[in-house]
Structure formats: structure tokens, C-alpha cells
Amino acid sequence: MGEASGPGRVELTVLGQAPVERADAARNRRRILDAASRLLAEQGPEAVTMNAVAAAAGMGVGTVYRRFGDVATLLLALLDHREQQFQEAFLDGPAPLGPGAPPADRLRAFLYALTDHIAAHRTVMLAAETASPMALYRSAAYVAWHAHVSMLLHRTRPEADEAVLAHLLLAPFGPGLIRHLSDDRGTPLDEFKAAVDHLLGMCLPVRADGASAD
Amino acid sequence: MGEASGPGRVELTVLGQAPVERADAARNRRRILDAASRLLAEQGPEAVTMNAVAAAAGMGVGTVYRRFGDVATLLLALLDHREQQFQEAFLDGPAPLGPGAPPADRLRAFLYALTDHIAAHRTVMLAAETASPMALYRSAAYVAWHAHVSMLLHRTRPEADEAVLAHLLLAPFGPGLIRHLSDDRGTPLDEFKAAVDHLLGMCLPVRADGASAD
DNA sequence: AAGTTAAGCGGATTCCTATCCGCTTAGCAA
DNA sequence: TTGCTAAGCGGATAGGAATCCGCTTAACTT
Numbered sequence: 001m002g003e004a005s006g007p008g009r010v011e012l013t014v015l016g017q018a019p020v021e022r023a024d025a026a027r028n029r030r031r032i033l034d035a036a037s038r039l040l041a042e043q044g045p046e047a048v049t050m051n052a053v054a055a056a057a058g059m060g061v062g063t064v065y066r067r068f069g070d071v072a073t074l075l076l077a078l079l080d081h082r083e084q085q086f087q088e089a090f091l092d093g094p095a096p097l098g099p100g101a102p103p104a105d106r107l108r109a110f111l112y113a114l115t116d117h118i119a120a121h122r123t124v125m126l127a128a129e130t131a132s133p134m135a136l137y138r139s140a141a142y143v144a145w146h147a148h149v150s151m152l153l154h155r156t157r158p159e160a161d162e163a164v165l166a167h168l169l170l171a172p173f174g175p176g177l178i179r180h181l182s183d184d185r186g187t188p189l190d191e192f193k194a195a196v197d198h199l200l201g202m203c204l205p206v207r208a209d210g211a212s213a214d
Numbered sequence: 215m216g217e218a219s220g221p222g223r224v225e226l227t228v229l230g231q232a233p234v235e236r237a238d239a240a241r242n243r244r245r246i247l248d249a250a251s252r253l254l255a256e257q258g259p260e261a262v263t264m265n266a267v268a269a270a271a272g273m274g275v276g277t278v279y280r281r282f283g284d285v286a287t288l289l290l291a292l293l294d295h296r297e298q299q300f301q302e303a304f305l306d307g308p309a310p311l312g313p314g315a316p317p318a319d320r321l322r323a324f325l326y327a328l329t330d331h332i333a334a335h336r337t338v339m340l341a342a343e344t345a346s347p348m349a350l351y352r353s354a355a356y357v358a359w360h361a362h363v364s365m366l367l368h369r370t371r372p373e374a375d376e377a378v379l380a381h382l383l384l385a386p387f388g389p390g391l392i393r394h395l396s397d398d399r400g401t402p403l404d405e406f407k408a409a410v411d412h413l414l415g416m417c418l419p420v421r422a423d424g425a426s427a428d
Numbered sequence: 429a430a431g432t433t434a435a436g437c438g439g440a441t442t443c444c445t446a447t448c449c450g451c452t453t454a455g456c457a458a
Numbered sequence: 459t460t461g462c463t464a465a466g467c468g469g470a471t472a473g474g475a476a477t478c479c480g481c482t483t484a485a486c487t488t
Contacts, residue, residue: 022454022465049444060468065446131445133347137394157416164401164409167394171385180351180381187378195378202371202416236435236484263474274438279476345475 029067031057036074045127048075072135075128079121083141086117090148103155108200110148114173115193122178129175136174145170172196243281245271250288259341262289286342286349293335297355300331304362317369322414324362328387329407336392343389350388359384386410 021029035057039047050071054061068074095101096109118125128135136142149166157165171177181187235243249271253261264285268275282288309315310323332339342349350356363380371379385391395401 024454025466028466050446051444054468061445062447062449062468063466064468066466066468070445129347133343133390134394134398137390137398160412161405161409164395164405165412167391168386168409168413171388171391172382174385174388174390176347176351176388176390177381177385180348181378184348184351191375191378195375195382198374198379199382238484239436242436264476265474268438274440275475276438276477276479277436278438280436280438284475 025067028057028059028063031059032064032067032074033077037078040075040078040124045075045123048127050074070132070135072128072132073139075124075131076135076139076141079124079141082117082121086113087141087144089113103152107149107152107156108197110152111169111173111196111200112193114145115189115196118173118175118178119189122175122182125175126179129179133176142170145173239281242271242273242277245273246278246281246288247291251292254289254292254338259289259337262341264288284346284349286346287353289338289342289345290349290353290355293338293355296331296335300327301355301358303327317366321363321366321370322411324366325383325387325410325414326407328359329403329410332387332389332392333403336389336396339389340393343393347390356384359387 032053036048036053039052039056048071050061050064053074054064057064064074068077090097090106090110090113092098096105097113099106101109125136146163146166149169150162153160153162153165153169178189178192181192182189246267250262250267253266253270262285264275264278267288268278271278278288282291304311304320304324304327306312310319311327313320315323339350360377360380363383364376367374367376367379367383392403392406395406396403
């Protein structure tokens with residue numbers, strides 16, 4: 001919907017996002033994110049309700065809902081910056097997390113890093129999951145994780161149904177399980193990482209040839 | 215549920231549940247379950263709200279909340295009968311699901327059966343998960359599954375941290391992922407089962423000795 | 429049978445989510 | 459500049475979650 005008729009149309013559709021966003025809409029998006037961020041910092045995740053955000057941002061609830069369909073989406077949007085850093089790390093960063101190491105090593109490194117990443121943003125992700133369990137799967141973050149794991153699995157185990165298998169491997173990283181282990185059972189995160197390590201140790205090393213890395 | 219004061223006090227605390235339940239409380243629990251079950255059958259899972267159940271059962275909302283802390287707990291309670299049948303099948307039923315087969319075979323059989331079990335009650339479990347993501351982990355059902363998988367893992371892989379590992383193996387069976395695969399991506403359930411099979415195939419057969427079964 | 433008390437009861441209440449729809453305005457065209 | 463129109467805006471509204479607290483009652487005691 002961009003590209004009008006004039007010859008010098010410079011504006012470019014940034015990332016395949018929405019079909020362009022009106023100026024007031026963009027301004028309000030910022031205001032919403034700022035207000036939400038402030039609420040989160042000052043009063044914790046429970047205080048981030050659509051009503052509270054709208055009030056803090058000085059606008060109607062309808063506007064907040066127009067930008068972010070639900071609380072979970074809004075909360076996950078707050079993590080966007082960190083998420084992009086994480087993505088860069090496993091897409092372009094140094095090995096073994098980034099390209100250059102054998103796929104099996106990269107997979108292990110990725111799941112380790114993912115554990116830390118989720119642990120770091122645990123509170124917000126927990127709140128998001130509680131507000132709307134399915135939001136994570138629809139987030140750009142999860143899609144990227146899944147694509148990455150699928151790719152690595154495909155190189156490690158070409159015979160597998162890597163798409164579904166990647167979902168299975170990522171399932172334990174949903175905030176639900178981590179919350180259960182940490183809060184309800186007091187399991188330290190190191191044990192979780194050790195178990196992930198153990199699981200990979202069982203699954204992966206069958207063919208540890210360091211074929212074409214990248 | 216009568217059994218008054220006479221010498222022949224037959225009543226027995228069924229399963230270590232609550233420290234006994236007053237007669238009116240028990241009666242209301244039944245009424246709530248019946249009303250909820252009716253709503254579920256006639257109007258689907260979305261219609262099962264605490265308000266609607268209370269109205270259908272002819273009582274106040276507070277009473278419903280007293281018996282079942284939230285919608286998810288109530289929904290899961292509706293599955294209790296089926297859940298007990300499932301438990302009997304893997305605790306006492308015929309091998310390989312029940313005792314008698316090598317642990318690795320039993321684990322595979324269990325995860326297969328669990329897939330079917332969850333698929334069969336998918337709608338309700340999905341609704342429960344949506345209402346309260348953590349409810350499943352606290353349910354008697356999940357605790358039993360976890361105990362069973364832990365036990366089998368311990369026999370297959372004594373060196374592992376079987377408790378955490380069991381959580382990892384069970385994570386894909388949360389309704390969240392299954393909903394995502396089925397509804398959002400149209401993946402048939404057979405593919406899911408095949409991937410589970412594949413995952414086990416990678417993890418387990420290292421030592422397939424049929425040692426002491428049971 | 430009557431007394432005692434902890435448990436149960438239930439609806440009023442508060443806060444939230446989510447949607448709807450008439451009003452406003454940015455951004456384009458003439 | 460002056461319309462025009464699709465997009466955006468926002469508050470009113472509907473309905474559910476969850477809690478609270480004064481009243482009621484089952485069930486044990488004597």
C-alpha cells in the first residue's frame with residue numbers, strides 16, 4: 001500500500017511490517033511503549049494492564065488495543081530490543097553460537113544461550129504467558145528461534161522432520177515450565193541447563209562430523 | 215456420603231484428598247461438575263465460565279470458587295474420570311504400556327498413549343491452558359505423568375537427573391504446542407507422533423537390554 | 429437434644445479484558 | 459488551499475475473574 005505515483009518516493013517499507021503507519025499512530029505506539037515500560041519498571045508486570053497503560057499514556061483503551069492486540073503482545077514488544085541483540089548473536093556473532101562451528105555445537109550453544117536469555121527476561125515473559133499462552137508462538141522471537149533450530153537440526157539430522165522436531169526441542173523453554181521449576185519446585189536454573197545438556201548429549205553426538213559449518 | 219456416628223464408621227478418606235468434606239460441600243461439588251459438564255457439552259468450552267456455571271448450578275459464584283480455584287482447575291476436574299482410566303492403563307494395564315516390558319519400550323508406549331490421550335481431550339485441555347497456563351502442572355494428572363516418566367527414565371538412564379529430564383520430555387505435550395501445531399499450522403497429529411518417535415529413537419535405544427521389567 | 433464452632437455459602441464489589449462505533453484527523457489530490 | 463477519505467482515536471459498554479465478608483448450617487460434643 002506504499003508507493004504512490006510521484007517519481008521521488010523515498011520512503012521505504014522498513015521490515016515488511018504494516019503497510020505504512022500514520023504519523024499519529026507511530027507517535028502513539030511510542031507513547032504506549034514508554035508508558036508500559038515505566039509501569040513495568042516501577043510496579044512490576046502485574047501493573048501492566050491495558051487500562052493502566054492507556055491511562056499512563058494519556059489515551060483511550062481502544063487505541064492501545066489497536067496497536068497491540070493484547071497484554072502479552074505488548075509485553076513481548078517491550079523485549080524487542082533485547083531480542084534483536086540475541087538474534088544477532090546467533091545469526092552473525094562469534095562461534096560456536098554464531099556461524100563457523102559444527103551444527104551440533106551451535107545447537108548446544110544456542111539452547112544454552114536461550115536458557116540464559118529467557119532467564120534474564122523471565123518475569124516479563126512469565127507475565128506475557130499468563131496473559132495469553134499462545135502469544136509466544138506468534139511472536140517474531142519464537143519464529144526466529146524455531147527457524148534457527150530447524151536449520152541446525154536439518155544439518156545434523158537430515159532425515160528428521162526438523163520443523164516439528166524443533167518445536168519439541170523448544171517446548172521446554174516456554175515460560176510455563178521454567179516458572180514451574182523455579183517458583184513451584186525451587187529447582188535452580190543450573191539444573192535445568194544441565195538437563196538440557198544431558199538431553200542433547202543423548203540426541204546429538206551420533207554424527208559429530210564437523211562438515212560444512214555456517 | 216452419609217455414614218453417621220454409629221460404631222461401624224465405614225467412610226474412608228478416599229485418596230488423601232481434603233481432610234474430609236462436609237455433606238453440603240460434596241453435594242455442591244457434584245452440582246458444579248454436572249452443570250459445568252452440561253455447559254461444556256451443549257455450548258463448548260468457552261461457555262464454561264465461573265459465572266455461567268454458578269448460574270447453571272443455581273448457586274453463588276463464591277461457592278464455585280471455593281470448590282475450584284479457577285476455570286482451568288474446574289475444566290481439568292471434568293476430565294478426571296478419563297484421566298484415572300489412563301493412569302490405570304499405564305500403571306496396571308497390559309505391556310508395553312503397563313508393567314512387563316523394558317523401560318525404554320514402556321516410555322515409548324507411554325508417550326504415544328499420552329499423545330492420543332491429549333488429542334482426545336484437546337478441546338477441554340486447550341481451554342484450561344488458556345484460562346490458566348500453570349494449572350496443568352499442579353494437576354494430579356501431570357504429577358502422575360511426571361512420576362511415571364521419571365521412574366522409567368531412571369531405569370533407562372540411571373545417571374540422568376530424571377526429575378528435570380522428565381519435565382523436558384513432557385513439555386511438548388502441553389496443550390499450547392499442540393494447539394499451535396494443529397490450529398495455527400495445520401500439522402496433522404501423526405506428524406507430531408512421528409517426531410516424538412524420532413526424538414525417542416535418538417535418545418533411548420543406546421541400551422535396549424530388557425533387564426528387570428516393571 | 430442442645431450448644432458450639434469451623435466450614436460453607438453467595439452475592440455485592442472491584443478490576444480487567446475486549447469490542448464497538450461515532451467522531452477526528454493525517455495525508456493525499458486537484 | 460481546499461476537500462476527500464481511509465486510518466486512527468477513545469470512551470462507553472458488556473461480560474468475566476476473583477475477592478470479601480456477614481449470614482447460615484453441618485456435624486461434632488456433652
